[in-house]
Amino acid sequence: MQRDLGIGDDLVYVAGCDGLRGLSRADGEREWITSMSLRSGVAVGPDRVYANGRDLIAVDPGSGEVDWRAPTIGARLTRPAVGRGTVVHTDRVDGVVTAFDTDGAQVWQHHTGTETRSPTVADDTVYVATADDPGRTGELLALDRRDGNVRWRADTTGTVKRGTRPVVGDERVFLGCNGTDAGRMIAVDKRDGTERWTFTDGNTTVYEPALADDSVYAGSNDNRVYALGRDGRLRWEFETDRTVGSVVAGDDLVFASSGALFALVRE
Known part of the structure; x- marks a missing residue:
């Protein structure tokens, strides 16, 4: 489930087909709009906001002006990531991580050779998931943030929905996957x-999880929200009447x- 929102200190950033909006967190009023077609969600860095249009764009959060743009190739259907002075972009179909x-x-660039989803930057590592055989097999890759070299790769026994990213905790990386028989979180x-x-869920897809304290929360297309411990044990589940594609963990809710x-x- 693609998340098209980003949150800064004073503004909420909303990506849409007609541009990137900066809305006041206090009252929702629009402060600015960068008019261009955007195809994906938003990454918020310390000094700029990043989004995918025809190019990867870097926007000044105060004025909405485009500070720079970098040409990209392939299908621009993933969300960029930012961390430690590095902005990472992936092309979904071409499998190029830049x-x-x-x-x-x-x-740097790294070519996965297959469909590649949205990246995550954590400390000195870039994490990306691939879909070698959509719905059946894929990999989770850990790339060195400085040069793009592969540190390790792990089979996911299932692939990843467009827009879903790896989520990084203190000791583990969590990933929601879809499969032909069941969805999984690994x-x-x-x-x-x-x-x-x-x-394993009761249908075919577990979406991007959210972490809080010692718990992991995730939605599924079996119409449920799941809460698990960091050890993978189910704590509770909540049933809705339709697919739960996006979950965010707050302080108490x-x-x-x-x-x-x-x-x-x-709890």
């Missing part, structure tokens, strides 16, 4: 990609979107 510095200069060791556990917005007590 890293830029925050001034728009290309630093947890692998950050150091070497060793699988620690797998959770879990927010889940399934056509309606649900606020669930975390």
Whole structure:
């Protein structure tokens, strides 16, 4: 489920087919709009907001002016990621992972050779999931943030929905997957990609999880929200009347979107 929102200190950034909007967090009033067709969600860095249009664009969060743009290739249907002075973009169909510095200069490229989803940057690592055989097999890759070299790769036994990214905790990386028989969420060791556990849903897709304290929350197309411990044990589940594609964990509540917005007590 593609998330088209980004949150800054004072503004909420909303990507749409007619441009990127900066809305006041206080009252929702529009502060600015960058008029161009956007195809994906938003990444918020310390000094700029990044989004995919015909190019990867870097926008000044105060004025909405485009500071720089970098040409990209292939299908622009993934969300960029930013971390430690690096902006990472992936082309879904072509499988090209490209890293830029925050001034728009290309630093490296890595070719996965297959469909590739939205990246995540955490510390000195870029995590990306691939779909070798859509609905059946894929991989989770850990790339060195500085040069793009592969640190490790892990089989996912299922692929990843467009817009879903790896989520990184203190010790593990969590990934929601879809399959022909069941959806899965996997947890692998950050150091070497060793699988620690797998959770299976009642249909075919587990979406991007959210982390809070010692819990992992995720929605599924079996119309449920799941809460698991970091050890993979099911704590509770909540049933809705339709697919739950997006889950966000707050201080006390879990927010889940399934056509309606649900606020669930975390414990």
